[in-house]
Structures are given as C-alpha cells and as structure tokens.
Amino acid sequence: MFSASYRRKLILNLTILNNRSSSLSQGFTHHSAPVPVNQFLASFTRGLQNPSLIHLRNISEIQHRNYGSEASIVQRNPKFSTINNDDITYFEKILGAKKVIQDNEELETANTDWMNKYKGSSKLMLQPDNTEELSQILKYCNSRCLAVVPQGGNTGLVGGSVPVFDEVIVNTRRMNKIISFDEVSGVLVCEAGCILENLISFLDQKGFIMPLDLGAKGSCQIGGNVSTNAGGLRLVRYGSLHGTVLGLEAVLANGDVIDMLGTLRKDNTGYDLKHLFIGSEGSLGIITKVSILTPPKLSAVNIAFLACEDYASCQKLLFQAKRRLGEILSAFEFLDAQAMNLVLHHLDSVRNPLPSSIYSFYVLIETTGSNESSDKEKLEAFLLHAMETGLVSDGAIAQDSSQASSFWHIREGIPEALQKAGAVYKYDLSIPVEKMYDLVEDMRLRLGDDRANVVGYGHLGDGNLHLNVSAPKYDDDILAKIEPFVYEWTSRHRGSISAEHGLGLMKAEKIYYSKSSETVQLMASIKRLLDPNGVLNPYKVIPPSLLS
Amino acid sequence: MKIMVAIKRVVDYAVKIRIKSDKSGVETKNVKMSMNPFCEIALEEALRIKESGFASEVVAVSMGPTQCVDTLRTSLAMGADRAIHVDAPSGSVLPLSVAKILKALVEVEKPGLLFLGKQAIDDDCNQTGQMVAGLLNWPQGTFASKVVLDKEKKVATVDREVDGGLETLCLDLPAVLTADLRLNQPRYATLPNIMKAKSKPIKKMTPEELKVEMRSDIEVIQVTEPPKREAGVIVSSVDELVDKLKNEARVI
Incomplete structure (x- = not known):
C-alpha cells in the first residue's frame, strides 16, 4: 500500500531516520561512533609514542592504556x-574443531x-553450544590456571569484554x-547469547517489549547486558536489570553450574545471589x-522537545513530570546549549x-x-501548564513518527557530533540530580572558555x-585538568x-572514588x-593488586 | 486572498502495514495515524505564502470520520487559521468523492488557491488534485517543487518535477496546486501554537449539506501483501549458477 519509492525519498530528503531504534545510537550506552583504526590511533599519538604498546604485535608483559583517559598500567x-x-587438543575433543577458533581474522575482531580502543592478543576463542560445554571449558581452564x-x-x-593479554576468549554467541x-x-x-534485537523482535510478535533498549542492540547479547547491568533509555520507566531479571544460571570458575533460573517475582529464600552476577x-x-x-x-508514544532557561527549571520539570505524567512517562533526557x-x-x-531563540537547556x-x-x-495539558508557569x-510536540524520530535524533546524535568535532x-557519571549540572559548570571554569568545549547531556x-x-586534539594539559578532578568531584558528592x-x-x-575500601575489600x-x-576476566572491575 | 488546503489523515508512515485477516483492506485499529506528509508540505507552503503577505487566511479542510479532527487540530497548531471537517464514513472517501466535496467547499469559501498533497501515502492514488481542477475548470500545477506568486498579475509560477527535469508553468489564479516532497520542510507544532490552536474554530459539515453524493465507483475486491522475498542460496560453482539461471530462473 505504501509506495516504497516514497519512503525512500522521504528518508533521503528529510534525512529522517525511519527506525528510531536503529539509530539509537551510541547515545545511551555507547558514547562514540566507531572510528577507523588508523584515524583513531593517529589521534592518540600519546599512546603510540609509548613503547609499551608494542604488545599489539607481540605478547607483552605490560599493558599500557591511556586512550584519552588517565594511564593505567x-x-x-x-x-x-x-x-x-x-589445551587445543582437549578443547577440540570436548567441543569439536569448529567451535575452537584460532583463525587470525576472527581473533583480530x-x-x-568496537571503538578500537582496547586490544588484546588472545590466540584462542571458544564458542560453546550450551552450559555443559561452557562448564567443561571453565573447569579445565581453572585447573590449568588459564585466564578467561x-x-x-x-x-x-x-x-x-576483550582480553588484556592472552586470555582465552569464551564467546557465548552460539548459545x-x-x-x-x-x-x-x-x-x-x-x-x-541471544542478541537483544532478536529478543525485541521475538517479543514484538507476542505484544511485549524488552525492559531495556540501547544503541548496541543489534550486536549486544542479553548475557552481556545482564553481566554489565546495562542501563539505556527505558530505565526511567522499567528500572534496572536488578529489578527485571528474575533469575539466571551461571557457571563459576571451577565449572560448577549455579541454577538460579527462577521465574518468580517474589522469592525470599535466603540470599538472592543472582544479584552478584548482575553487573x-x-x-x-x-x-x-x-x-x-x-x-x-504499548502503542501510544508521544514525544516533546522543550527549551528551558536554566538547569533549575529542568529539575522542576522532571519533578512535575513524574507527578503529572506519572505512569506514562518513559524518557526524560536533557542536553545543554x-x-x-x-x-x-x-x-x-x-x-x-x-x-x-537560543536556550540554555x-x-x-x-x-x-x-x-x-x-x-x-x-x-x-502538562506542557501547557509548564509553559504558563515559566x-x-x-x-x-511531535505530530507524527518522523517528527518523533527527528527529536530523538538530536539527543542521539550528540556522540556522533562530538566525534566529528x-x-x-x-x-559517564551518576550524580544527585540537583548537583548534576554543577560539575559541568565547574569543569567549564576549570578549563577556561577557549581551550575546550565542555558539554553536558544525559x-x-x-x-x-x-x-x-x-x-581540537588530545592534549595532556587538558587531561590533567579533567582527571582526577572529575572523579574527585563525583566522589565528593557521593556520585x-x-x-x-x-x-x-x-x-x-x-573504584575507590565510588566505593569505600571496606566495600572493595569485601568484593575482593x-x-x-x-x-x-x-582466572575469570582478570585485571578488571577490582584493582588487580587486591587479588594477587 | 484565501488559501484552502486539503488534509488527509493516514496511517503513520513509520508504521508497519498489516492487512486485515479478511483481506478487505489495511488494518487501522490501534494503529498510529498522522497527517499525510504531502498534505503537511502543502500546508507549510500555504502558511509561508500567508506569512509573506500574499494571502490573508489559510483554511484546512478534511473529509472522513470524527478522528480527522485530531489531524485538523495539528494543522491549526502549525498555523492554519480555521478548519472544516466534512464528516463521512472512512470507506466512502475515494478520490472522486473527495474532489466533489472540495469543489463544493471551494464554492462556499471562494479561495484564490487550492493546495493539496500530490498523493496520499496510504492509497497512492494521485488523483484528487487533478480531478478537482477538472471539476472546477481551474488550471492545475501538480508535483510542485517551487511556487512563486505574483499578487499584482494574479499569477502563480510553479516548478514541477517531471521525468528528465523541471517544467515551469505559469498559472492564472485561482488554481489548484499539489505539493511534491522537495517543496519545503514543514514546521513543527510548537507549544504556543498548540495553545492558540485550541481556540481556533473547526466547522463541521456533512456531504448532504454540500449536496455531494458519496458514491463509490470503485469496488475493492481484495487487498493482499506483496509476496515475501525468498531467501537466497549460495551456489558452489559457476556451472551450478549457470544451471540454475537456465533451468530454475529461466533467464538465460
């Protein structure tokens, strides 16, 4: 019924993204658009000048990372x-040869x-088909002291999600x-290993949606989403995965399979250990x-794009939106001028x-x-009231889906625009809402106007x-002014x-900027x-020094 | 001068179209409906003409069931001065009937320009503008991608996108114009304008009042989805490919 050529034209000419979610970019969990390797590396001359990056070619004993963030060795x-x-023979025996991957090209990827920012040098990727195979892999790796x-x-x-050195990659894509x-x-x-987008389309046919949605949905897997406690744009409505994940099954380092795969909303029997694996x-x-x-x-989606004079108004608007829009509020995003x-x-x-006119927010x-x-x-009614009260x-207000996606495109286009700039x-910081924008202003004062453009959104x-x-380019002086200031500031405000x-x-x-040393000790x-x-995902999450 | 703009309420262009199970048409229950994008462009052009001082009033008109009022409300929020809704059951509003109603409305309102979208994205008919021009015996500039008015001479100069390039027409007013995609980019409905729109009048009329008989000259026998594209196959050799092209696809 709808002419295909018309649709194409509309997209070409108005450059409106037909499917909001496909563009749903990077804004939510991903903060930068992919950049070609050479371009990326060129912009990180600091990193290249450092001899420790030689490990990109050979297994080195030292990992040095400073891509636009403070160096960590x-x-x-x-x-x-x-x-x-x-080891290879053993894995081929338990998995079969095609699930034991040593091909250079596949290993390179x-x-x-995906940002070409972190790179390991693993020589082996395993792709188990099921829990049993994965359990056998971990049991073996643990006994051999092979990092995974x-x-x-x-x-x-x-x-x-990538090796730091030569850890064995255990990929869940076949599960x-x-x-x-x-x-x-x-x-x-x-x-x-179910890809988020596949789950979304599966549920769509049934009349349901996933409680999370994010830019990487075409590639990211639900296991990874849960392991990292991914947020995204539906969080304000449906809460975090700590609330929506009802159960899970996990394999421990020694190969033990822990079955916590409940489907009950209420289950107060002992410690709720699944939460340990979420995030x-x-x-x-x-x-x-x-x-x-x-x-x-739900079928009725409405979107409004609003201008506020100051940050206090944005806050008050949020306060009122929660009350007056109540159960239908599904996103509340902001960006500055x-x-x-x-x-x-x-x-x-x-x-x-x-x-x-030009507005501040x-x-x-x-x-x-x-x-x-x-x-x-x-x-x-809510917006007219907000307008009357200033x-x-x-x-x-978007009058149709193409206007709606053009509003979203502004918010979601920020990472891409930043990349081009x-x-x-x-x-990526959590800060009490009333203090949130103070950090942006403090950072602006600290950096001065001419050197860097400080942008706040979220x-x-x-x-x-x-x-x-x-x-304009990566600069040690700028970095030194940002870090550790940004972490200290966030920590001071209990963010x-x-x-x-x-x-x-x-x-x-x-980690200590956000967690007390007692807490980190308990985590260790x-x-x-x-x-x-x-052996499981070493060098990450907790400072390695605590575990050796 | 007054400009009349015809507005159609259609299934939103981003909605995946589903056919009713009895194949009688497209499913419109619980489906997002919006203003036809070409009508939006026509309205935007009318508003720009008014803003540049060539017109004094923009009247939006729509035919169909009660919900058309929502779409007319959008046109008022964009800037139309008032609206007319001709109440008619949705099945009866086929191009010729719409053209007759538009003609009757033109006789009541006496606009200097009647603006339409070149076609609606639901049935892709591309007939109404031409039909109403014929019924009114007015000159027509269809697929307009640029419109320039001369108030003194009462002439509209219209660029039309035709196969192989642009055609420029000079039309005496009053005339019928239909908007193509490149004519302009429609504005958004801002809050102050949505607020103003609430007090703008929407007049309700019936086909009977306009002495138009809503007769359907077309019978829809069946509506079906286009055939699904079948999955491709990977062939292992040139011989196999040639064989398939010869014997299966029968193209060589």
Missing part, C-alpha cells in the same frame, strides 16, 4: 599459564573492542536459544541463561525544532501509554550525566564514576571465594 599475571597444543575473558557481543565501552515465554506473566527465559562484568562467573520480566508493548550547537553544527540532517520527554488521544491530551520557555574525553530522569570535553558503562579495564583502579573476598585462581 597493568602487568600480566605470571601465574597464568599460556596455551599449548594439549574478538581481541579488539567472557565475551558476548563485544559492545562494551570500558574494555571489559542463542529462546527457552520459553509465558504470555500471562511476560517472563522470558533464554540463553545468554559484576563476568568477574564472578559466566551467565549462561537468563529469565527476565518483560512489560507489555553546547550539545545542541554541536549537533546542529556537525550533523547535516538535524534541524532545530525551536529556531526562534533542552529537554526531551517521551510518554508511552495505551491510549493515544488521552495520553496526548495529558502531555499537552518552567518551559518554548517547545514542540575532534578529540573527546568522555565520562538521562536526567535517572540522574545520569554524560560529561564530555571536546577539544558514581560509572553510571551504566561499568568499570572494566578502564576504571578498575578508580567474594571474588576470591568464587574464583580462587582469579
């Missing part, structure tokens, strides 16, 4: 064995994170079966199956919905409900700030230095208890 743990022919890096879709941003779906309770049980980034065990509570799909300028300047396809509100006209009425200076230092509804410092990206390799040493004890040899 990691030594290969000498107690880990290296792969020999007997698996060794490198669990890997899903490899879409992380903190170097958690991609949907086990069951209960249409009454909405509980989905599936294997860890521990594969350092305590490898998640093999997940049971997750999925909400019903600097972010808006970047997007308008660097992305051709974006136009300003509110061109009549922009807010994107999305509602999702079951009744198109009443939801729209509710949103309009919280909102101007605004527009030059060098960028990225921080999930205001979740108190999650994406602080980005954009500069978190990682809101939704995790610690991985990038921030393992920075748990790690030693579950993984005495420390």
Whole structure:
C-alpha cells in the first residue's frame, strides 16, 4: 500500500531516520561512533609514542592504556599459564574443531573492542553450544590456571569484554536459544547469547517489549547486558536489570553450574545471589541463561522537545513530570546549549525544532501509554501548564513518527557530533540530580572558555550525566585538568564514576572514588571465594593488586 | 486572498502495514495515524505564502470520520487559521468523492488557491488534485517543487518535477496546486501554537449539506501483501549458477 519509492525519498530528503531504534545510537550506552583504526590511533599519538604498546604485535608483559583517559598500567599475571597444543587438543575433543577458533581474522575482531580502543592478543576463542560445554571449558581452564575473558557481543565501552593479554576468549554467541515465554506473566527465559534485537523482535510478535533498549542492540547479547547491568533509555520507566531479571544460571570458575533460573517475582529464600552476577562484568562467573520480566508493548508514544532557561527549571520539570505524567512517562533526557550547537553544527540532517531563540537547556520527554488521544491530551495539558508557569520557555510536540524520530535524533546524535568535532574525553557519571549540572559548570571554569568545549547531556530522569570535553586534539594539559578532578568531584558528592558503562579495564583502579575500601575489600573476598585462581576476566572491575 | 488546503489523515508512515485477516483492506485499529506528509508540505507552503503577505487566511479542510479532527487540530497548531471537517464514513472517501466535496467547499469559501498533497501515502492514488481542477475548470500545477506568486498579475509560477527535469508553468489564479516532497520542510507544532490552536474554530459539515453524493465507483475486491522475498542460496560453482539461471530462473 505504501509506495516504497516514497519512503525512500522521504528518508533521503528529510534525512529522517525511519527506525528510531536503529539509530539509537551510541547515545545511551555507547558514547562514540566507531572510528577507523588508523584515524583513531593517529589521534592518540600519546599512546603510540609509548613503547609499551608494542604488545599489539607481540605478547607483552605490560599493558599500557591511556586512550584519552588517565594511564593505567597493568602487568600480566605470571601465574597464568599460556596455551599449548594439549589445551587445543582437549578443547577440540570436548567441543569439536569448529567451535575452537584460532583463525587470525576472527581473533583480530574478538581481541579488539568496537571503538578500537582496547586490544588484546588472545590466540584462542571458544564458542560453546550450551552450559555443559561452557562448564567443561571453565573447569579445565581453572585447573590449568588459564585466564578467561567472557565475551558476548563485544559492545562494551570500558574494555571489559576483550582480553588484556592472552586470555582465552569464551564467546557465548552460539548459545542463542529462546527457552520459553509465558504470555500471562511476560517472563522470558533464554540463553545468554541471544542478541537483544532478536529478543525485541521475538517479543514484538507476542505484544511485549524488552525492559531495556540501547544503541548496541543489534550486536549486544542479553548475557552481556545482564553481566554489565546495562542501563539505556527505558530505565526511567522499567528500572534496572536488578529489578527485571528474575533469575539466571551461571557457571563459576571451577565449572560448577549455579541454577538460579527462577521465574518468580517474589522469592525470599535466603540470599538472592543472582544479584552478584548482575553487573559484576563476568568477574564472578559466566551467565549462561537468563529469565527476565518483560512489560507489555504499548502503542501510544508521544514525544516533546522543550527549551528551558536554566538547569533549575529542568529539575522542576522532571519533578512535575513524574507527578503529572506519572505512569506514562518513559524518557526524560536533557542536553545543554553546547550539545545542541554541536549537533546542529556537525550533523547535516538535524534541524532545530525551536529556531526562534537560543536556550540554555533542552529537554526531551517521551510518554508511552495505551491510549493515544488521552495520553496526548495529558502531555499537552502538562506542557501547557509548564509553559504558563515559566518552567518551559518554548517547545514542540511531535505530530507524527518522523517528527518523533527527528527529536530523538538530536539527543542521539550528540556522540556522533562530538566525534566529528575532534578529540573527546568522555565520562559517564551518576550524580544527585540537583548537583548534576554543577560539575559541568565547574569543569567549564576549570578549563577556561577557549581551550575546550565542555558539554553536558544525559538521562536526567535517572540522574545520569554524560560529561564530555571536546577539544581540537588530545592534549595532556587538558587531561590533567579533567582527571582526577572529575572523579574527585563525583566522589565528593557521593556520585558514581560509572553510571551504566561499568568499570572494566578502564576504571578498575578508580573504584575507590565510588566505593569505600571496606566495600572493595569485601568484593575482593567474594571474588576470591568464587574464583580462587582469579582466572575469570582478570585485571578488571577490582584493582588487580587486591587479588594477587 | 484565501488559501484552502486539503488534509488527509493516514496511517503513520513509520508504521508497519498489516492487512486485515479478511483481506478487505489495511488494518487501522490501534494503529498510529498522522497527517499525510504531502498534505503537511502543502500546508507549510500555504502558511509561508500567508506569512509573506500574499494571502490573508489559510483554511484546512478534511473529509472522513470524527478522528480527522485530531489531524485538523495539528494543522491549526502549525498555523492554519480555521478548519472544516466534512464528516463521512472512512470507506466512502475515494478520490472522486473527495474532489466533489472540495469543489463544493471551494464554492462556499471562494479561495484564490487550492493546495493539496500530490498523493496520499496510504492509497497512492494521485488523483484528487487533478480531478478537482477538472471539476472546477481551474488550471492545475501538480508535483510542485517551487511556487512563486505574483499578487499584482494574479499569477502563480510553479516548478514541477517531471521525468528528465523541471517544467515551469505559469498559472492564472485561482488554481489548484499539489505539493511534491522537495517543496519545503514543514514546521513543527510548537507549544504556543498548540495553545492558540485550541481556540481556533473547526466547522463541521456533512456531504448532504454540500449536496455531494458519496458514491463509490470503485469496488475493492481484495487487498493482499506483496509476496515475501525468498531467501537466497549460495551456489558452489559457476556451472551450478549457470544451471540454475537456465533451468530454475529461466533467464538465460
């Protein structure tokens, strides 16, 4: 019925992204668009000048990482064995040859994170078909003291999903079966390697949605999402995975299979150990199956793009939106004038919905409900009231899906625009909402106006700030002014230095900014208890010095 | 001068189209509906003409069930001054009937320009503009990608996108124009304008009042989905490929 040529034309000419989610970029969990290797490396001359990067070609004993973030030096743990022919023979025996991957090209991809920022030198990737095989792998690796890096879709941003040195990569991509779906309770049980987008389309046919949605959904796997406690844009509505994951099955370092695959919403029998595996980034065990509570799909989605004079108004607007929009509020995002300028300047396809004036802050509100006209009425009434009381200076409501996706495109285009603007230092922080923007202003004062462009945006509804410092090129002086200031500031206001990206390799040493030393000690004890040899995802999450 | 713009409410262009199980048409229950994008472009052009001082009033008109009022409300929020809704059951609004209603409305409102989208994205008919021009015996500029008005001479100069390039027409007003995609980029409905739109009038009329008989000259026999594309196969040799092209696809 709809002419295909018309659709193509509309996309070409208005450059509106037909499917919001496909563009749903990077904004939510990923903070930068992919960059070709050479371009990337060229921009990191500091890194290249460092002789320790030689390990890119050979297995080196020292890992030096400073890609736009403070340098962290990691030594290969000498107690880990290296792969020999007997190991390969054993793995081929238990898995069959095609699941034991030694092909250079495939290993190259698996060794490198998607931003080309972190690179390991593993010589072996295993792709088990099921829990039993994965259990046998871990049992063997543990007994041989072979370090292991669990890997899903490899879409992380903190170097958690790639080897640091020569760890064996255990990839879950073949474990991609949907086990069951209960249409009454909405509980989905599936294997860890299911790609998020496949789960979303599976549920779509049933009239349900996944409680999380993020830019990497076409590649990321549910096991990795749960292991990293991925956030994304639906968090304000459906909460974190600690709430929606009802159960899981995980394999410990020694190969023990821990079956916690409950599908009950309420289960107070003893310690709820599944939470240990949610967000521990594969350092305590490898998640093999997940049971997750999925909400019903609602058809009425409305989006408004608003302008506010100051940050206080954004906050008050959030306060009121939670009350007056209540159950239909599904996203509350903000960006500052600097972010808006970047997007308008660097992305051709974006136009300003509110061109009549320049405002300090922009807010994107999305509602999702079951009744198109009443939801729209509710949103309009709320916004008109906000306008009358001066919280909102101007605004527009999307009248159709193409306008809606163009509003989203502004928010989601920020990382891409930042990438085009030059060098960028990225921080993903949780800060109490009322203090959140103070950091951006403090950072601006600290850096001065001319040297770097400090940009603030993020999930205001979740108190999650994406602080980005954009500069023409990477510069040690700028970095020295940002770090450790940004971590200290966040720590002082009891914020978190990682809101939704995790610690991985990038921030393992920075954990103390957000956790007391007693807490970190307890984490280390748990790690030693579950993984005495420390073979699971070493050098990450917890400072390695605590575990040796 | 007054400009009349025809507005159609259609299934939103981003919605995946589903055929009703009895194959009588497209499923529209619980489906997001929006203004036809070409109508949006036509309205935007009318508003720009008004803003540049060539017109004094923009009237949006729509035919169909009650929900068309929502779409007309959008056109008021974009900047139309008032709207007319001709209430008619959705099955009856086929191009010729719409053209007759538009003609009747033109006789009531006496606009100097009637603007339409070149076609609607639901049925892709591309007929209404031409039909109403014929019924009114007005000159028509269809697929307009540029419109320039001369108020003194009462003439519209219209660029049309035709196969192989642009055609420029000079039309005496009053005239019928239909908008193509490249004519402009429609504006957003801003909050102050949504607020203003609430007090703008939407007049309700019936086909009977306009003395138009909503007669369907077309019978829809069946609506079906296009055939699904079958998965490809990887052939192992040139011989196999040639064999398949010869014997299966029968193209060589």
